[in-house]
Amino acid sequence: MATGETTSAASTIATILPIVVGGLLTFIGGWVGGYISDSRKNKREERNLARAFRGEIAAIRNIAVRRKYAEGLADVIEEIETSQRAWQFSVHVRQKYFNVYEKNVDKIGSLASPIPELIATLYTHANSVLEDFQLIRENGVGNSLNEQLDFYRELLEVLRETIRLADKVMEEIDREYP
Numbered sequence: 001m002a003t004g005e006t007t008s009a010a011s012t013i014a015t016i017l018p019i020v021v022g023g024l025l026t027f028i029g030g031w032v033g034g035y036i037s038d039s040r041k042n043k044r045e046e047r048n049l050a051r052a053f054r055g056e057i058a059a060i061r062n063i064a065v066r067r068k069y070a071e072g073l074a075d076v077i078e079e080i081e082t083s084q085r086a087w088q089f090s091v092h093v094r095q096k097y098f099n100v101y102e103k104n105v106d107k108i109g110s111l112a113s114p115i116p117e118l119i120a121t122l123y124t125h126a127n128s129v130l131e132d133f134q135l136i137r138e139n140g141v142g143n144s145l146n147e148q149l150d151f152y153r154e155l156l157e158v159l160r161e162t163i164r165l166a167d168k169v170m171e172e173i174d175r176e177y178p
Contacts, residue, residue: 046110050177053108053119054170056100060126061166063097070163073156080149088140089152091133098123112176118169125162129155 064070069091076089096102101123108116132155135141141151 042110046112047177049104049107050111050115050173052100052104053111053115054173054177056098057119057122057166057169060097061163061170064159064163067091070156070159073152073159077149077152077156080145080152084145086145086148088136090137092137093130093133098126115169115172115176118165118172122162122165122169125158125165129159129162132158 073089076087079085080087101119108119111119132151140148142148
């Protein structure tokens with residue numbers, strides 16, 4: 001009797017084992033396939049986000065360089081120093097130029113380090129420059145020639161630093177997301 005029961009149990013196991021192993025392999029294959037698919041999708045979205053930031057940053061940087069904002073401000077500073085007379089430097093910004101940033105600020109943490117920190121720093125600097133341009137246009141700066149010179153010199157340094165930051169962010173994005 002024991003031999004017959006052993007044969008029957010072995011036969012049952014031999015029948016069930018391929019089904020269980022097949023089901024397990026199907027489950028694992030589906031899970032791994034889903035994981036790989038999700039991972040590829042996330043990487044593609046991450047790269048697209050980085051490249052969108054790069055495009056916006058390049059456009060803003062190129063506009064500032066092409067319009068020679070830093071050179072114009074440096075010329076005004078030199079003119080004030082030479083003539084000892086107040087000069088008005090004015091840049092009118094009417095459009096919102098930070099659309100990619102504003103729509104995706106909550107996603108920058110998904111990008112490779114140090115890109116999120118650099119992006120946040122860059123846009124903070126750029127907003128500061130725009131705020132200073134608006135302040136100059138609306139109220140002027142300082143009550144004295146020295147106050148005006150100090151303000152313009154500081155603005156020039158922030159503007160130049162913003163352009164350097166833009167170059168650094170684009171370099172990092174190109175390195176990490178070619």
